[in-house]
Amino acid sequence: MSKWYIDKGDQGDIVLSTRIRLARNLDEFPFPAKLDIAGKNKVNELIKSVLFSNDGKDFSFIEMKDLSRIQAVSLAERHLISPEFAAKKDGSALVLSADESVGIMLCEEDHIRLQVMKAGLALEEAFDIADKLDSMLDAKLKYAFDERIGYLTQCPTNLGTAMRASVMLHLPALTRCGQMNRLANTVSKLGLTIRGAYGEGSQPKGDIYQISNQITLGITEETAIANLKSIVLQLVSQERAAAAEIIKNPVEEDKIFRALGVLKNARLLSTDEFMELISVVRLGAARGLIDIPIEKINELIVSMQPATISAGNADASNASARDVIRARTVREALQ
Amino acid sequence: MLCQNCGKNEATTHIKQIINGDMAESHLCSDCAAHLGYSDVFSGFGLNLSELFGGFLGDMMPSITSGKTQRCPKCGTSFDEIAHSGKVGCADCYRTFYDKLLPSIQRIHGKIKHSGKTVSAAPEQPKIETKEEKIEKLKAAMNDAVAKQDFENAAKIRDEIKALEGGENK
Ligand SMILES: [Zn+2]
Ligand SMILES: [Zn+2]
Numbered sequence: 001m002s003k004w005y006i007d008k009g010d011q012g013d014i015v016l017s018t019r020i021r022l023a024r025n026l027d028e029f030p031f032p033a034k035l036d037i038a039g040k041n042k043v044n045e046l047i048k049s050v051l052f053s054n055d056g057k058d059f060s061f062i063e064m065k066d067l068s069r070i071q072a073v074s075l076a077e078r079h080l081i082s083p084e085f086a087a088k089k090d091g092s093a094l095v096l097s098a099d100e101s102v103g104i105m106l107c108e109e110d111h112i113r114l115q116v117m118k119a120g121l122a123l124e125e126a127f128d129i130a131d132k133l134d135s136m137l138d139a140k141l142k143y144a145f146d147e148r149i150g151y152l153t154q155c156p157t158n159l160g161t162a163m164r165a166s167v168m169l170h171l172p173a174l175t176r177c178g179q180m181n182r183l184a185n186t187v188s189k190l191g192l193t194i195r196g197a198y199g200e201g202s203q204p205k206g207d208i209y210q211i212s213n214q215i216t217l218g219i220t221e222e223t224a225i226a227n228l229k230s231i232v233l234q235l236v237s238q239e240r241a242a243a244a245e246i247i248k249n250p251v252e253e254d255k256i257f258r259a260l261g262v263l264k265n266a267r268l269l270s271t272d273e274f275m276e277l278i279s280v281v282r283l284g285a286a287r288g289l290i291d292i293p294i295e296k297i298n299e300l301i302v303s304m305q306p307a308t309i310s311a312g313n314a315d316a317s318n319a320s321a322r323d324v325i326r327a328r329t330v331r332e333a334l335q
Numbered sequence: 336m337l338c339q340n341c342g343k344n345e346a347t348t349h350i351k352q353i354i355n356g357d358m359a360e361s362h363l364c365s366d367c368a369a370h371l372g373y374s375d376v377f378s379g380f381g382l383n384l385s386e387l388f389g390g391f392l393g394d395m396m397p398s399i400t401s402g403k404t405q406r407c408p409k410c411g412t413s414f415d416e417i418a419h420s421g422k423v424g425c426a427d428c429y430r431t432f433y434d435k436l437l438p439s440i441q442r443i444h445g446k447i448k449h450s451g452k453t454v455s456a457a458p459e460q461p462k463i464e465t466k467e468e469k470i471e472k473l474k475a476a477m478n479d480a481v482a483k484q485d486f487e488n489a490a491k492i493r494d495e496i497k498a499l500e501g502g503e504n505k
Contacts, residue, residue, distance in 0.1 A: 028460065030410040030425035038467055046460070069358075076353045083351040087358055131452070143454045144426035149440060150449030152426045156440050161451040218446025271355060306356025319355070 003100050008295045009120015013286035014236045016168040016208065016298055017117055019079070020126040022134055023153045023162040024112040025144040031154040032091075032107040040091030040107040047106055050140040051095060059102075064092040073307035079117070079168075079197070081105055102129065109154050110162075112137070119295070121232060123165055123225045131221075150217060160217030165225050167232045168197050172207040172283045173242035174235075180209075183235070191215045192231055198275065198305075206275040206301060211235070247287050256284035264334050269327040270319070271306050278304075278330075292334060300333055338364035407431045470499050 009015065025031060029043050048061055064072065064085070076086040080100060085092065085108045095104040105113040114137075116130040137143075144152035151162035158164075174180060184194050194211040196204020211232060213224045246252045259280035263269075269277075282297045284290040302308070304326050310316045316325050338346045344364030352359050404413050412424030414432045423429060429436065441447045473496045480489035 025426065026460075027426050031423065033422055034410045034412065034424040041466075070356075073353055073356060073358060076358075077356070083353050083358060086353070087351060134452075135455075138455050140460065142460050144429075145454040146426075146429060146449075147453070148449060149429070149447065150451065151454075152423075152429050154422050156421075156423060156436065157443055159440060160444065160449050163451075215444055217440065217444035218448055218450060220451040222451075307353070310356060322356070 008293070008298075009118065009122060011121040011233070011236050012119070012294055014169055014171070014239050015121040015232065016170060016301075017079075017119055018122045018126050019115055019117045019164075019166045019168070020123070020130045021113060021115045021164045021166070022130055023110040023151065023158050024114065024134065024137070025110050025152055025154070026112075027142045027144040029111065032109065032111060033154060035091075035107070037091040043111050044091070044093045044106045047104075047112060047137065047141070048093075048095070050137055051104070053140075058097050059095050060098070062094045062096060064094065065089040068311075070307050070310045074305070074311040077305035077308050078302055080115075082108065082113075084108065085113075102133065104133075110158075119298075121167060121229070121236075123167070123229050127163075127165070127221060127225055158216055160215075160219070161221050161224065162216060163221050163224065164212050164216075165228050166210050166212040167228065168208060168210050169232065169235060169239070170206070170208050170279070170282055170286070171235065171239050172279050173246050174239050175207045176246060177242050179238075179242070183238075187211065187231060188214075190227065190231060191219075192228060205272065206279045208279075208301070243283055243287050247284070247289060253289065256280055256289055260284065260290060260334070263330050265331065266327045268320075268323040269304075269330060270323055271304070271326075274304055274326055274330065275301075296333060300330060304330065336362050338362065338367050340364070340367035405431070466499055470496055473499070 009017075026043060026046070029035060029039060032040060032043075035043070051059060052061070067075075072081075072086040075081045075094070076083045078100070080096065080103045081094060082105070085094075085105050088108070091107055093106040095106065096102070101117050103115050103117075105115075114130055114133060116126045116133075118126045146152055150160040151158075153159055153162050171180070174183065180194075187194050191214050192211055193214045194209050197208040197210040198205040211228065213219075213228050216224070247256070259277040263274075263277050263281060266273075278297060278301060281290060281292070282294070282301075285292045285294055285297060303312075306319070306322055309322045309325055309329075313322075313325055316322045336346045338344045339362050341364060344366060346362035347365050348363045348368040350361045350363065350368070352361060404415065406413050407424055407428040408431065409427040410424035412428050414435055417423055417428065417432065417436070423436075437447060473492050477489050477492040477496065480486070480492060
């Protein structure tokens with residue numbers, strides 16, 4: 001079955017993906033940090049029994065202890081699980097749909113972390129799917145909930161709706177113009193947070209950022225989503241304007257085609273070099289300078305992360321072996 | 336340990352990250368963590384907010400150190416432990432320490448009135464037995480059968496236990 005990210009989606013020149021996450025806990029059991037392995041397994045079995053009794057034919061159930069380190073890290077690279085969860089073993093499990101668009105982390109920080117991913121900007125659609133799954137679970141399970149402070153979560157920062165909506169954006173032009181610090185400040189005043197989606201710090205790999213809502217108590221899901229959407233659309237139009245300026249400069253145009261030349265011909269590609277060049281090429285493709293489908297580029301960004309290469313290739317155990325495979329795969333994809 | 340970003344302040348925030356195909360942990364002070372955008376546990380980078388939140392609650396510590404320690408009846412967590420770790424033990428902790436937690440919740444979110452989705456009426460939750468509990472139950476049934484000298488049945492139950500202990504989950 002083809003994966004969710006093989007799609008371009010709305011605002012696809014700038015927006016890579018949308019994600020909705022809901023945190024839920026069962027009233028009867030202590031939160032995972034206060035629960036032993038037998039208790040966690042019980043919680044997981046309970047949730048599994050509900051999920052698989054209804055609509056579960058499409059889901060697979062993966063115990064984290066059965067995954068290799070590489071497989072677990074690869075799931076985190078694809079943003080299907082959190083890095084914290086990748087480190088978990090006994091007592092944690094993942095429920096994953098065949099197209100990987102729906103993932104449910106069991107006994108992460110909360111009993112349930114349900115996430116739905118969609119290509120492009122699709123906040124309402126992703127929320128709708130998450131909401132329906134949540135309601136299906138709610139019909140059978142007794143959630144930890146309080147009228148006054150909403151869904152009860154291990155960390156009080158998630159109380160209320162316990163919903164995080166995030167949008168992943170490619171912002172090479174705004175980054176290039178040195179606008180990201182200013183934007184991050186503005187955005188944080190609006191109750192949102194922005195940060196690198198791959199790697200840390202102020203200059204994230206591939207100029208890919210993730211913007212999410214920060215406040216969850218006292219604001220409905222619909223309002224939080226509408227706020228996020230309006231900020232994302234503003235960022236999108238600012239990025240388009242900045243990119244249109246940038247490509248008028250012959251030096252920048254040259255850079256785009258040189259980057260494509262390297263990606264089409266290199267015999268070795270490290271993660272860092274790949275992310276730097278693919279970002280430049282994606283800018284060119286998004287603005288119509290280069291005729292490569294955006295979804296092909298998006299798929300490469302997902303599949304060329306190191307652990308994901310290693311998980312799919314038995315002979316890619318170390319970085320230099322991966323660099324060979326990465327260069328070959330990218331070359332073939334861009335022919 | 337000093338903060339890996341500024342090298343000046345004590346690192347209080349530990350962030351698990353995926354770097355070059357492997358798991359890595361960064362150690363940051365709370366200022367740098369906030370500055371670098373790691374101020375939220377939820378969207379994938381696994382910031383442990385407990386220190387920040389613990390700091391919030393820390394302000395009120397003196398008022399609660401006197402007298403006998405109150406503990407959550409379900410999970411046994413005390414308010415001190417929540418204040419230090421920033422982690423709440425279970426749903427009943429919120430009920431037990433509601434008034435004490437409220438000021439911090441208000442400082443984090445600004446508001447303290449939930450609006451949005453609510454839960455359905457309490458459903459009849461299915462019961463789940465762990466393997467250990469199943470085995471426990473079967474053993475009791477086997478002893479019962481032996482006591483009644485129903486050895487055929489006892490042998491059958493013994494085989495079931497063996498199958499369960501043999502790692503077959505279902
Ligand atoms: Zn620092
Ligand atoms: Zn408790």
